[in-house]
Amino acid sequence: GENVEQHPSTLSVQEGDSAVIKCTYSDSASNYFPWYKQELGKRPQLIIDIRSNVGEKKDQRIAVTLNKTAKHFSLHITETQPEDSAVYFCAASDGAGGTSYGKLTFGQGTILTVHP
């Protein structure tokens, strides 16, 4: 089955700096890579996702890059703000039409702290 490794486990940055979180996956059949943000006591919320036919996707201050050859993908947050502080999870899936029927395998999570 799929295995997703996420690094770093904790990340501390100053407000305004950039933050980068990296994930690697093992199953070459995976083709869908979402990122979730989970604030304390809240549900995971989808912030951005990317599919394997795209190498990069941006949405305002966040971006995700994908390297299918190396089997890794990264989340980039620019101009970080204190409200970006949360736990971030990457995940991988071979899609709703694949053999795993869309189930997500999650990374271990990264605790991001943005200091004012």
Added chain:
Amino acid sequence: SAVISQKPSRDICQRGTSLTIQCQVDSQVTMMFWYRQQPGQSLTLIATANQGSEATYESGFVIDKFPISRPNLTFSTLTVSNMSPEDSSIYLCSVAIGSDTQYFGPGTRLTVL
């Protein structure tokens, strides 16, 4: 996205008892899933809830411990049976609406004494 609700939001239960968690969506969805999030940990898939047939369980999870129902395209239940303190976790349902994208319910925080 869909509006997803879960009941109960939290519960404290005695060991040996069972708890049924409900997940309701405001629109028909393709797939429904149940995840467990142990304290300070990541999310682990328990099973895929299949409409009209038995759920598909992941390695380490069995139907006798986590029976799941999905009677229609908007509702599912997860039962945590014969609970022990190790079952203390947040249980989350998620839904996929016609694509890969999954949205999560608010979760049920379970404490077993």
